[in-house]
Amino acid sequence: MSQKNKALFIIFGGTGDLAQRKLYPALYRLYKKEYLSEHFAVIGTARREWSDEYYQDVVRDAIQDIADSDDHAKAFASHFRYQSHNVKDTEHYHTLKRLADSLDEEYQLEGNRIFYLSMSPSFFGTITSHLKEQKLVTDNGFNRVVIEKPFGTDYESSKELNDEINASFDEDQLYRIDHYLGKEMVQTILALRFANRLFTDSWNASSIDNIQITLSEDLGVEERGEYYDKTGALKDMVQNHVMQVVALLTMNPPKSFTMEDVRDQKIHILKALKEPDMSDVSSPEFIRGQYAESEDGSLIAYREEDKVDTESMTDTFVAGKLTINTDEWRDVPVYIRTGKRLKEKMSRVDVVWKKTDNELFDESPTHLTIHLGPKEGVELFLNDKKIGPGMDLTPLPLRSLRSEETIEQSPEAYEKLILDVLIGDETHFAHWGEVAESWKFVDAIKKAWKESDQPIPLYPANSMGPKEAFDLLEKDGRKWVWNP
Numbered sequence: 486m487s488q489k490n491k492a493l494f495i496i497f498g499g500t501g502d503l504a505q506r507k508l509y510p511a512l513y514r515l516y517k518k519e520y521l522s523e524h525f526a527v528i529g530t531a532r533r534e535w536s537d538e539y540y541q542d543v544v545r546d547a548i549q550d551i552a553d554s555d556d557h558a559k560a561f562a563s564h565f566r567y568q569s570h571n572v573k574d575t576e577h578y579h580t581l582k583r584l585a586d587s588l589d590e591e592y593q594l595e596g597n598r599i600f601y602l603s604m605s606p607s608f609f610g611t612i613t614s615h616l617k618e619q620k621l622v623t624d625n626g627f628n629r630v631v632i633e634k635p636f637g638t639d640y641e642s643s644k645e646l647n648d649e650i651n652a653s654f655d656e657d658q659l660y661r662i663d664h665y666l667g668k669e670m671v672q673t674i675l676a677l678r679f680a681n682r683l684f685t686d687s688w689n690a691s692s693i694d695n696i697q698i699t700l701s702e703d704l705g706v707e708e709r710g711e712y713y714d715k716t717g718a719l720k721d722m723v724q725n726h727v728m729q730v731v732a733l734l735t736m737n738p739p740k741s742f743t744m745e746d747v748r749d750q751k752i753h754i755l756k757a758l759k760e761p762d763m764s765d766v767s768s769p770e771f772i773r774g775q776y777a778e779s780e781d782g783s784l785i786a787y788r789e790e791d792k793v794d795t796e797s798m799t800d801t802f803v804a805g806k807l808t809i810n811t812d813e814w815r816d817v818p819v820y821i822r823t824g825k826r827l828k829e830k831m832s833r834v835d836v837v838w839k840k841t842d843n844e845l846f847d848e849s850p851t852h853l854t855i856h857l858g859p860k861e862g863v864e865l866f867l868n869d870k871k872i873g874p875g876m877d878l879t880p881l882p883l884r885s886l887r888s889e890e891t892i893e894q895s896p897e898a899y900e901k902l903i904l905d906v907l908i909g910d911e912t913h914f915a916h917w918g919e920v921a922e923s924w925k926f927v928d929a930i931k932k933a934w935k936e937s938d939q940p941i942p943l944y945p946a947n948s949m950g951p952k953e954a955f956d957l958l959e960k961d962g963r964k965w966v967w968n969p
């Protein structure tokens with residue numbers, strides 16, 4: 486495989502946080518596993534004036550914890566060149582093209598190019614049109630564009646952004662990263678659902694009572710206050726990651742794992758989402774929250790964070806009830822919650838079955854927990870007979886959690902996704918139709934919150950969100966399975 490993976494990566498935003506924290510380590514892991522060999526090169530570009538030597542030092546620093554040896558890190562970093570570049574300056578694209586063409590020849594890359602836009606989306610349209618106009622796009626190899634979130638700030642802006650990019654690149658050349666889709670355990674959802682008769686036969690409205698998705702973070706906004714205060718949890722987490730997980734949990738089996746088949750099934754679900762009922766302002770189907778100081782005073786309130794408006798109404802927490810208007814799912818609520826400064830960092834799915842129809846036992850409903858991260862694995866909770874006389878029940882947890890070593894050795898999301906870009910597999914990326922439907926859904930919630938004159942509910946840092954998040958399930962006679 487390695488010999489086939491020939492490509493020049495041009496990373497816009499090569500000095501940035503994402504490049505250093507995620508992209509260089511991911512590229513190094515691919516190099517270590519020989520998915521990348523001698524035939525690859527990277528041009529990092531950003532505004533700063535850096536020399537190649539300095540850039541290569543930065544790349545080596547970024548991989549120091551995972552490098553096999555100094556020599557191996559040096560050999561890897563020798564494939565990197567730096568080009569100072571202002572994305573708005575046409576002349577710079579000519580310089581970039583000369584460098585790209587010479588690296589193509591030096592490393593025999595056969596015209597394959599991956600343009601990685603690791604910068605503010607406000608530049609995406611400018612960059613992609615210059616790439617086309619100044620002929621950085623080759624005729625002989627593949628040309629792929631990788632885009633980071635956020636893809637727009639609402640449906641309108643995402644459509645505008647998409648139209649701008651589509652003026653120069655087709656949808657099948659675009660790889661919109663949603664790093665959740667690169668997570669091993671998120672991909673595992675499809676295997677669990679579609680490779681086990683136990684689940685294929687009962688993963689439906691006649692057997693399942695409800696599904697719960699929690700993506701909780703224990704950290705606050707850290708140094709991202711400026712970005713986050715304009716964004717909030719609904720746009721930062723629900724529009725992309727949560728909606729993708731919802732689609733994977735409820736989509737019909739695709740005919741195959743090709744991009745087209747998977748995308749069609751996901752879009753079918755996203756299009757069928759009922760607009761949430763927000764008419765009862767005191768208990769709408771989507772509620773928001775913002776963290777206040779922790780009860781013990783050790784964690785500050787969101788509004789006290791650096792670069793956050795002291796009167797901010799930004800949501801640092803969202804919980805909601807989704808209804809999927811299809812015959813398969815109409816009666817099965819999907820409850821979601823995500824937020825910052827919650828008790829624990831955890832991404833998990835809980836699928837709760839209905840009780841049996843017989844009245845022989847006072848049983849607890851069977852449930853399946855899929856741990857997406859940082860804990861990874863699956864737990865199925867059944868009912869067992871208590872040893873001894875009578876027919877009393879006792880819980881029977883069947884647990885398969887991945888060891889730290891296994892997790893450590895599993896490919897990381899960016900590594901998997903960059904490899905997919907290299908081999909041209911678009912299955913695990915967010916396609917325009919999915920992005921568009923998710924924005925429409927999220928826009929309706931945002932609009933309702935804006936129009937309501939309700940204050941944003943506060944929750945103490947280091948809790949599991951505001952009371953309203955618990956009421957949401959209680960009024961349906963349910964509760965969150967995970968309640969740390």
Ligand code: NAD
Pocket residue numbers: 497498499500501502503504530531532533570571572573602603604605606633634635
């Ligand atoms: P960053 O601010 O650390 O880096 C931005 C990069 O863009 C820098 O290299 C900067 O020099 C360059 N740049 C800015 N203006 C420029 C111009 N006019 N011409 C040329 N270069 C210019 O940002 P980041 O955290 O690395 O994020 C990059 C993108 O990835 C953003 O769209 C962000 O939303 C997204 N993203 C980041 C993360 C993350 O963990 N950092 C996670 C998800 C998505």
